[in-house]
Amino acid sequence: MSRNTEVFVIGGGPAGLSAAHVAAKLGAKTLLVDDSARVGGQLIKQTHRFFGSSNRDAGIRGITIADKLQQDIKDVAARLTVLENTAAVGFYHNKEAGILSQNAYERVTYQAAIVCTGATENSLTFENNDLPGIYGAGGVQTLMNVHGIRPGQKILMVGSGNIGLIVSYQLIQAGVEVVGLVEGMPTIGGYLVHASKIRRLGVPIHTSHTILKALGTDGVEGAVLCRVDEKFQPVPNTEFEIKCDCICLAVGLTPLIDLFQQAQCRMVHVGELGGLVPLHDSSMRTTNPDIFVAGDASGIEEATTAILAGRIAGARAYEAVHGKSAEADAIVAEAREELRTLRSGSTGERIRWGRERVLKEAGEC
């Protein structure tokens, strides 16, 4: 069987839902596929309130933003088809792609595609890092906030970026004892407001420390930590043991880029954005003119900026099919202004460098 659509959106997280909503609302026949059982992406497990911007979702919990985006797409149901439990498995020539649902394979022909595949969690090298009981921060959030199950009784958190800090707090809310937080850098990576929250609850934060090994044979029984020097090398005779039954790794994310490589988009490595990302212009168009990108797949950021970039990609993909539109221009201009505000200031500095490099390499800046 095959399906025909004007705009084809891959991934139903904040970027994909926003892109599909805008494209369909402007008038494009749109198809969205997502490989999980329900759209919403990683927002469905994020119980914390977002900082956002004053006019977009500030102070709202991630789970509420997911509900809102799910509601938005219902308003454009006449032009938007959503397929859950369906994975995009490949791009072919002539604007064709393959999708797989349950056990059925179908071809999709499209005029413009928006790839919003998100990211995958990073691991960390240490002895026994493959033991059952060692999880990514995303896995912990899914288990706890979607399925209502604690990962264990006592957990060690590795990484003090915002995810490490926020998930530590969520673990405490769920009744798990956080025995400590380990950070290789000399200072805490995330916002101090999040760090203060868990510090007040008595969680020790070990900066300039790393995890040397996990203890246990069929499961985690503890961990050995040590101090690191300014070159991140372990300092001898500073090892100490900490007892825990699970370990959470919050050590960053890497964009999921397989589909861009299949579609022969030119890639660029930008450390500030999490690794290899598809080159794209300020319209979120990649070097393959039929393919757009939005969200973490274009560089690791967060849900609010993913929503805005999704809106830009959705508007420009609509124009790629139907031609120039003043309404699409207005959506793009508004989203760009909001992005500029969100990425301003010292906390957005790394992201700004990374984004500027992508635009420069794409010949625009």
Place this chain on the structure above:
Amino acid sequence: MTSLRIEKHPVLSFPERRTVKFYFEGKEYQGFEGEPIAAALHAAGIKTLRHSPQKNRARGFFCAIGRCSSCIMKVDGQINTMTCITPLKEGMQVKMQKGHGYIKP
């Protein structure tokens, strides 16, 4: 040991679901209908879901979203089932698979 199931949470509420019986390595367990098989096993205190094919290292729940293959098991005879995203049903037979599993030609 206290249960890993969250009973009270300041932000979230978890709806009542039907309890179903299932079997892990032939032994009877209980879980909620529709939750992922790996979640039900985790709540029952089972953390080793398989062993790695080459070095026989214990493997458990990891990504929870069907990406990493750490939790693949044999479910009702079907090998390589991603148990972190496969919903639990009454009477399911869940087994640790040996190596890469074997499909009859």
